[in-house]
Amino acid sequence: xxxxxxxxxxxxxxxxxxxxxxxxxxxxxxNDMKHLHEVCSTHKELKVLLKSPVVRLSKKHxxxxxxFGKRVHPLILRYMEIIVKKQRGHLLEGIAAEYLSACxxxxxxxxxxxTTALPLNESVGLKAMEAARKMTxxxxxxDEFVDPAIIGGFVLKMGDRLYDxxxxxxxxxxxxxxxxH
Amino acid sequence: MSELKPSEISAILRQEMAGFDLSARLEETGTVLxxxxxxxxxxxxxxxxxxxxxxxxxxxxxxxxxxxxxxxxGIVLLGDSRCIREGDIVKRSGRMASIGVGExxxxxxVNTLGQPIDGKARPAGPHYEMPLERKAPGVIFRQPVNxxxxxxxxxxxxxxxxxxxxRELIIGDRQTGKTSIAIDTIISQRKEYEKGQPVYCVYxxxxxKGSTVANIVGQLEKYGAMPYTVVVAASASEPxxxxxxxxxxxxAIGEFFRDTGRHALVIYDDLSKQAVSxxxxxxxxxxxxxxxxxxxxxxxxxxxxxxxxxxxxxxxxIALEMNDVPDSIRHMIKGGGSLTAxxxxxxxxxxxxxxxxxxxxxxxxxxxxxxxxxxxxxxxPAINVGVSVSRVGGNAQVSAMKKVAGTMKIDxxxxxxxxxxxxxxxxxxxxxxxxxxxxxxxxEILKQPLFSPVPIEEQISILYCGSQGLLSNIPVDKVGAFExxxxxxxxxxxxxxxxxxxxxxxxxxxxxxxEEAAKKVGQPFRxxxxxxx
Numbered sequence: 001x002x003x004x005x006x007x008x009x010x011x012x013x014x015x016x017x018x019x020x021x022x023x024x025x026x027x028x029x030x031n032d033m034k035h036l037h038e039v040c041s042t043h044k045e046l047k048v049l050l051k052s053p054v055v056r057l058s059k060k061h062x063x064x065x066x067x068f069g070k071r072v073h074p075l076i077l078r079y080m081e082i083i084v085k086k087q088r089g090h091l092l093e094g095i096a097a098e099y100l101s102a103c104x105x106x107x108x109x110x111x112x113x114x115t116t117a118l119p120l121n122e123s124v125g126l127k128a129m130e131a132a133r134k135m136t137x138x139x140x141x142x143d144e145f146v147d148p149a150i151i152g153g154f155v156l157k158m159g160d161r162l163y164d165x166x167x168x169x170x171x172x173x174x175x176x177x178x179x180x181h
Numbered sequence: 182m183s184e185l186k187p188s189e190i191s192a193i194l195r196q197e198m199a200g201f202d203l204s205a206r207l208e209e210t211g212t213v214l215x216x217x218x219x220x221x222x223x224x225x226x227x228x229x230x231x232x233x234x235x236x237x238x239x240x241x242x243x244x245x246x247x248x249x250x251x252x253x254x255g256i257v258l259l260g261d262s263r264c265i266r267e268g269d270i271v272k273r274s275g276r277m278a279s280i281g282v283g284e285x286x287x288x289x290x291v292n293t294l295g296q297p298i299d300g301k302a303r304p305a306g307p308h309y310e311m312p313l314e315r316k317a318p319g320v321i322f323r324q325p326v327n328x329x330x331x332x333x334x335x336x337x338x339x340x341x342x343x344x345x346x347x348r349e350l351i352i353g354d355r356q357t358g359k360t361s362i363a364i365d366t367i368i369s370q371r372k373e374y375e376k377g378q379p380v381y382c383v384y385x386x387x388x389x390k391g392s393t394v395a396n397i398v399g400q401l402e403k404y405g406a407m408p409y410t411v412v413v414a415a416s417a418s419e420p421x422x423x424x425x426x427x428x429x430x431x432x433a434i435g436e437f438f439r440d441t442g443r444h445a446l447v448i449y450d451d452l453s454k455q456a457v458s459x460x461x462x463x464x465x466x467x468x469x470x471x472x473x474x475x476x477x478x479x480x481x482x483x484x485x486x487x488x489x490x491x492x493x494x495x496x497x498x499i500a501l502e503m504n505d506v507p508d509s510i511r512h513m514i515k516g517g518g519s520l521t522a523x524x525x526x527x528x529x530x531x532x533x534x535x536x537x538x539x540x541x542x543x544x545x546x547x548x549x550x551x552x553x554x555x556x557x558x559x560x561x562p563a564i565n566v567g568v569s570v571s572r573v574g575g576n577a578q579v580s581a582m583k584k585v586a587g588t589m590k591i592d593x594x595x596x597x598x599x600x601x602x603x604x605x606x607x608x609x610x611x612x613x614x615x616x617x618x619x620x621x622x623x624x625e626i627l628k629q630p631l632f633s634p635v636p637i638e639e640q641i642s643i644l645y646c647g648s649q650g651l652l653s654n655i656p657v658d659k660v661g662a663f664e665x666x667x668x669x670x671x672x673x674x675x676x677x678x679x680x681x682x683x684x685x686x687x688x689x690x691x692x693x694x695x696e697e698a699a700k701k702v703g704q705p706f707r708x709x710x711x712x713x714x
Contacts, residue, residue, distance in 0.1 A: 134207075162207070162209070162210040162270070172239050177198070
């Protein structure tokens with residue numbers, strides 16, 4: 001995503017968060033936006049449709065109504081319609097993602113991306129949790145990924161901060177230390 | 182060859198790995214949002230500093246943070262950007278952009294990051310980390326320029342003297358001999374090096390052809406100047422950031438010598454090309470363009486660079502308190518050192534009122550102005566004496582030279598004025614004729630071939646002859662030959678005169694000896710003229 005879009009998505013997400021808090025629908029809105037994010041990321045044609053200037057606004061609204069009308073809170077549907085009306089429909093996926101992280105931040109939950117070489121087992125999970133505890137006093141929620149390229153160990157990423165305890169990175173550092181190019 | 186045992190290999194490895202900490206550390210990172218034209222936009226890096234070095238993908242590519250914005254950082258890459266992709270991880274290094282400087286760099290050609298590019302091994306000896314951007318010493322830690330820096334060029338040492346710690350601009354059109362003056366100055370320092378009081382030289386080449394740099398290094402090697410010289414080269418094919426940081430790398434190397442109580446000379450060849458590469462980076466970073474599309478801080482770019490040239494106070498304990506001293510050299514600080522800067526600026530068709538030339542003229546302590554007209558007329562070095570000045574060097578000039586060449590600048594200016602008159606062909610009075618004759622001979626004296634710096638005592642000898650009118654009977658076209666003959670005679674028969682001149686003592690005895698020598702050496706030249714008549 002371009003950084004201008006990122007900035008926009010953040011602003012829209014912040015606006016929705018304050019609206020959700022005001023109307024006491026934080027949980028419902030979280031689930032709705034999660035659903036929206038899943039739909040947008042799996043069905044790229046929806047993004048194309050919402051972005052297209054050829055498709056009329058009324059048609060876009062009808063599509064949104066048919067897709068989400070019965071599943072999401074009316075406020076969220078209205079919010080989506082406003083975004084589409086403002087010609088930012090293509091940003092919906094990014095807005096949903098930013099909203100989810102903004103919600104978690106509001107609730108004091110820190111999402112930590114945990115990458116391991118093999119599916120997570122208990123001992124690595126404990127070690128990772130121990131390392132993550134040192135990084136933040138907040139409640140921790142792991143977002144797990146498997147990447148065989150890191151060979152072994154684990155990598156924790158929390159916002160800007162990175163704790164790389166992977167075998168791959170250790171080997172890179174050894175290589176540098178020994179001056180091997 | 183005997184085979185290595187596994188135990189030996191593991192012992193070597195263990196020794197090499199001793200002290201290496203394998204435990205993981207918390208690092209601060211960002212993500213590449215956009216990459217192109219040597220500029221990266223990074224999301225994240227929340228705590229990074231402006232001017233900090235960052236690493237890309239752990240593969241050695243570095244960058245410097247130039248812009249810190251609300252939600253992204255603008256970074257210039259110091260290398261090839263082709264291997265970087267959107268979404269790549271960038272890590273903070275926790276240190277400002279800096280290079281490792283040490284004595285081992287002498288005689289080497291390095292790039293902006295201090296890495297050797299001459300195909301030889303890594304520079305030997307300890308290296309001290311010196312920041313590229315550093316605040317210049319404050320007023321308390323400076324002292325006025327009082328020691329001369331001999332360029333070995335008669336016109337400069339006589340009329341536009343340069344002192345150690347001065348900033349003297351060399352300005353002129355293309356092909357007027359700007360670089361030659363700089364190279365001659367470096368070669369001229371060989372004498373000091375041989376005496377054991379070296380003036381370390383740093384030649385910074387910005388945006389020049391690789392072949393030009395190779396040629397310059399070849400000349401410096403040929404004339405034995407490399408042992409006390411470091412060449413910093415950022416050729417035209419390097420990324421713009423490497424080019425505009427190159428003078429800062431040169432300044433950092435010079436400061437290492439300056440702050441450890443030694444003398445250094447740094448040549449920035451040239452600042453107009455550096456300004457162009459800075460403009461490129463600034464525009465790509467979307468900084469607002471100003472006059473000639475240069476960014477608003479182009480003056481500051483040059484002023485902060487040139488301000489780092491300084492004569493440091495003699496007292497060691499005051500020098501120890503100097504501001505912004507890097508920790509790496511804190512234990513080595515000594516007073517009395519100096520860093521002389523000779524920036525070069527190229528003008529277009531002699532236009533000194535363009536943006537960069539006026540800026541640099543106003544920053545420096547004087548300028549040596551070279552003209553293509555003089556160059557084509559065979560007056561080389563093609564220095565226009567009338568507009569060239571040295572604002573502080575006069576205090577540093579050796580007294581013997583001051584005595585001999587004190588009025589030379591005015592005499593030559595007067596000669597230039599009258600020369601224009603004499604072209605009308607009208608009859609001239611004897612006084613005017615005398616000025617013209619003397620001026621024409623002085624012009625001949627000041628001519629000098631490439632790569633042949635003249636020691637100060639020999640300069641004084643020949644300039645004395647010129648200023649006292651001892652050449653009046655020698656034809657103008659024979660002045661060069663007379664000079665050679667006089668120097669040869671003095672070296673052979675009057676070494677005492679040269680010795681006392683080199684020790685800066687110029688008394689009546691020396692004057693008489695010089696006059697006699699001139700009379701004796703000039704005899705055959707005069708006879709030739711008389712026979713011709």
